[in-house]
Amino acid sequence: MARAFLFVLDSFGVGGARDGADYGDLGSDTLGHIAEFCAAGAADRAGLRQGPLNLPNMSSLGLLEIAKLAGGDYPLGMPLPERIFGLHGAAEEISRGKDTPSGHWEIAGTPVMFDWGYFPSEGPAFPPDLVEAICREGDVAGILGNCHASGTEILTRLGDEHIRSGKPICYTSSDSVFQVAAHEQHFGLERLLDFCQVVRRLLDPLNIGRVIARPFVGETPATFERTGNRRDFSVPPPEPTLLDRLVEAGRNVHAVGKVADIFAHQGISRVVKATGNTQLMEATLATMGEAADGDLVFTNLVDFDMLYGHRRDVAGYAAALEAFDRSLPDVHRRLQPSDLVVLTADHGCDPTWRGTDHTRERVPIMAFGPGIRSRSVGLRPTYADIGETIAAHLGIAAGTHGWSFL
Ligand SMILES: O=P(O)(O)O[C@H]1O[C@H](CO)[C@@H](O)[C@H]1O
Numbered sequence: 001m002a003r004a005f006l007f008v009l010d011s012f013g014v015g016g017a018r019d020g021a022d023y024g025d026l027g028s029d030t031l032g033h034i035a036e037f038c039a040a041g042a043a044d045r046a047g048l049r050q051g052p053l054n055l056p057n058m059s060s061l062g063l064l065e066i067a068k069l070a071g072g073d074y075p076l077g078m079p080l081p082e083r084i085f086g087l088h089g090a091a092e093e094i095s096r097g098k099d100t101p102s103g104h105w106e107i108a109g110t111p112v113m114f115d116w117g118y119f120p121s122e123g124p125a126f127p128p129d130l131v132e133a134i135c136r137e138g139d140v141a142g143i144l145g146n147c148h149a150s151g152t153e154i155l156t157r158l159g160d161e162h163i164r165s166g167k168p169i170c171y172t173s174s175d176s177v178f179q180v181a182a183h184e185q186h187f188g189l190e191r192l193l194d195f196c197q198v199v200r201r202l203l204d205p206l207n208i209g210r211v212i213a214r215p216f217v218g219e220t221p222a223t224f225e226r227t228g229n230r231r232d233f234s235v236p237p238p239e240p241t242l243l244d245r246l247v248e249a250g251r252n253v254h255a256v257g258k259v260a261d262i263f264a265h266q267g268i269s270r271v272v273k274a275t276g277n278t279q280l281m282e283a284t285l286a287t288m289g290e291a292a293d294g295d296l297v298f299t300n301l302v303d304f305d306m307l308y309g310h311r312r313d314v315a316g317y318a319a320a321l322e323a324f325d326r327s328l329p330d331v332h333r334r335l336q337p338s339d340l341v342v343l344t345a346d347h348g349c350d351p352t353w354r355g356t357d358h359t360r361e362r363v364p365i366m367a368f369g370p371g372i373r374s375r376s377v378g379l380r381p382t383y384a385d386i387g388e389t390i391a392a393h394l395g396i397a398a399g400t401h402g403w404s405f406l
């Protein structure tokens with residue numbers, strides 16, 4: 001029997017979305033713009049990285065052809081490989097949101113065809129009766145923030161006041177999220193997680209996708225730092241996903257990193273905890289050694305998005321891509337004859353774009369394994385084709401969205 005390994009490089013878009021203009025994102029291109037900045041010497045950082053974007057392994061998996069297919073141009077400064085190994089293509093998102101759950105669920109065969117609830121970007125973000133209920137039931141004297149914000153900037157601005165007043169910092173973004181930043185010691189980590197569960201319950205009628213706990217440490221604005229104890233409280237996917245179908249068929253789904261939270265722990269056999277791309281890759285490589293025939297190992301690499309995309313840090317994003325690329329030979333070395341590896345993304349987060357939010361983009365599909373023949377699978381009309389391909393590879397019944405490209 002076969003095994004499958006799915007890596008979501010969180011926010012690694014390749015531009016070209018047909019509906020980009022509907023999101024104010026026409027022209028956004030995470031890979032293309034990073035490559036452009038690198039080629040121009042605008043993403044050099046002493047001690048971190050220099051020069052053109054260097055992704056030889058992903059280039060050999062067809063990344064440059066994917067960029068051309070999705071956005072019309074080869075990325076600047078990246079040499080074309082002599083040969084391409086594996087299947088390569090790009091996919092369009094049909095879910096309406098450009099958020100992490102929508103992207104992951106669609107990859108797993110379950111597009112989100114309804115609109116999430118969102119909070120307004122002008123004036124107070126949260127309705128007064130909601131704030132009143134949150135304070136009463138969450139047992140806090142009030143909330144700080146109550147606005148759209150970048151999670152690191154709002155800590156610098158309100159972290160001190162939070163410590164003094166004990167009021168949690170509550171903010172949102174263009175995603176369907178309610179985020180709560182609170183100090184791990186002064187407010188308490190357990191208390192923050194309990195508070196988020198209360199908020200989760202109160203938000204269900206508003207159709208908000210996620211409540212995110214954002215614990216931090218440090219005693220001054222210069223030293224405040226978010227920790228790896230982030231937790232996402234997601235609503236469950238609207239229909240059974242590939243993960244549920246696999247578990248139903250008696251397979252194991254190994255969820256590495258925040259995958260379990262993204263799926264509200266539905267269709268997960270085993271949670272492998274790790275924080276940061278380096279640890280996440282180490283944990284995935286270890287899990288590759290343990291996965292049985294018929295299993296899926298599903299890893300989300302969150303740093304691309306959280307540490308670099310949202311922070312609009314081009315050099316940081318480029319360096320993280322280069323580090324991931326260098327780890328691909330370790331993945332190759334662990335492959336068994338019937339294994340399939342898929343690399344893809346859940347949305348874009350172009351670090352050269354205005355604001356700090358995600359960008360609507362197409363995503364890359366790179367699929368390889370010892371038994372996988374090299375060819376282009378073209379532009380796929382939905383991310384669900386990825387889930388269907390994995391379903392076909394693992395030999396379970398087809399779902400109701402998407403088509404396998406195997
Ligand atoms: O700015 P931070 O707190 O990283 O938040 C970002 O992370 C959220 C979840 O991915 C997004 O909705 C965006 O707001």
Ligand SMILES: [Mn+2]
Nearest residue numbers: 010011100346
């Ligand atoms: Mn994401």
Ligand SMILES: [Mn+2]
Nearest residue numbers: 305306310358
């Ligand atoms: Mn994000």
